[in-house]
Amino acid sequence: MSAKAIPIDFHAASERVARALIGAIVTVDGVGGRIVETEAYDREDPASHSYSGPTPRNAAMFGPPAHAYVYRSYGIHWCLNFVCREAGHGAGVLIRAIEPLTGIDAMRQRRGLEPLKLLCSGPGRVAQALDVTHKNNRMSLLEAPFHIKPPEQAFDIVCGPRIGITKAMDVPWRFGLAGSKFFSKPFSKA
Template sequence: MDFSPPFDPDLDACALARALIGAALTVRGVGGIVTETEAYAADDPASHSFRGPTPRNRAMFGPAGHAYVYRAYGLHLCLNVVGRRGEAVLIRALRPEWGIAEMRQRRPTGPLCAGPGRLSQALDVRIDDDGRPFDGTDLRLRPAAAPVTGIVCGPRIGISRAVDLPWRFGLAGERGLSRQF
């Protein structure tokens, strides 16, 4: 499986969120380089896992290196990487690299992958991807080829609890972020 160091299943959510910056992510062969992430821990009141397992968040309590996909606001799908039990990292943005023409067919106007909903639409993330492994079959994650420098952090976006935690990570100066730091 491609989910290997630095994607150690024992990394806490913030360490995993940092480790995913610069990683190559593809969904059915289409994807790019992860440029923005957000961490959610089991004891975090903003996390879907905070109150324990439910049918919706079941994947967050499954094996590390699997996807947690959910529908936000009844509209957009969001793609997360599961880490430790009850922890996941939301993929907020990526720099498109592979299958850009396919992404543009799915998102004819506006930014392709700046924001979790846009990213999921461009990559054709599906609700049935929930719980699937990042093993190279449909979903693939590869660590950055070299150490990534210039990672910045700040507060998470679009939540109402634990808003002060600086658990959003991104590449400094990257143009395609969901929101600048």
């Protein structure tokens, strides 16, 4: 008997979606793994790309929900976000790290012969390993090449402040699968 998947409501607030995605399986063209680290961003959040309203760069973040928002960080790395809340709001969840499960040879070819632990530990590494680029921006997460399998059980989740930002650094909207070895950076001990 298989466990019942816990559905992900992409219309929910970004922090709820970020938490719900922990333990979900994401693949792009069959390459992917378990989501172990996320960060939530919302329109009222000064650290969010949507804070100052829509622009050509961040337009995908304004919906509809359950679509990809892909942007380049520091002009170097692509980053994958899952859009949430209602269309026009401007909220998303950054996929910070996954535990590689399928297509590991393809990931290594794209990333180099990294140790398994480092293949997808960080948003730029996730995008590179999954071959996510601007071509995936605005794509539905509910159709190929994406496949998201919700968690089949509840996982223990750790949370803490987001990292790599300069505003709203104390907001505890970074979520992780407790005990994972695949985080981009360790969570602080409380």
